[in-house]
Amino acid sequence: MASQELIRKLDETIENIPDFPIPGIQFKDISPVFLNPKLYEEVILDLVAFSKGKVDAVCGIESRGYLFGIAIAVALDVPFILIRKKGKLPPPVISEEYDLEYGSAAIETREGQIKPGQRILIHDDLLATGGTTEAAAKLVQKQGAIPAQFSFLIGLKDLNGKEKLEKFNADIYHTLEY
Secondary structure, eight states, X not given: XXXXXXXXXXXXXXXXXXXOSSTTOEEEEOGGGGGOHHHHHHHHHHHHXXXXXXXXXXXXXXXXXXXXXXXXXXXXXXXXXXXXXXXXXXXXXXXXXXXXXXXXXXXXXXXXXXXXXXXXEEEEEEESSOHXXXXXXXXXXXXXXXXXXXXXXXXXXXXXXXHHHGGGOOEEEEEEEO
16 A cells, blocks of 8 residues: 555665664664654645544554554544553553563553444554464453454564464554565
């Protein structure tokens, strides 16, 4: 869906930081996108085009999923719902645990903010292994809603995150793929 021009601009803007946060990782620094309001607006329009008329609310995953997710929700004129790390939201909350490479973690959302039957777009800045996004989709399902779409600025194809999300039978979109 993204135009070749948008992809080119993003490729020129996003910085590749080698060996961060650990040796062997190529970190994709999206922060330069926010220095260019017109480019940011183009990204939002691209992500909105994917979801227009197809969702009832947007859930953003802490914290970088908020950077685009709120603007997507505003443009779609639908609610924005925070998905946060455990212990960051006041009760009552709904939680979902998921496995990390070493140990586990949990994410939460406020009880009652996701309504049964709602079609939910789950947004984050980057799709890597898909573990956090999968947990977010399970969190949506626990509340009787439908994880209808997943969107990301960047998808990392070699980490197989997309395959982990396919079981939800939802549309999956990323503006860029590396």
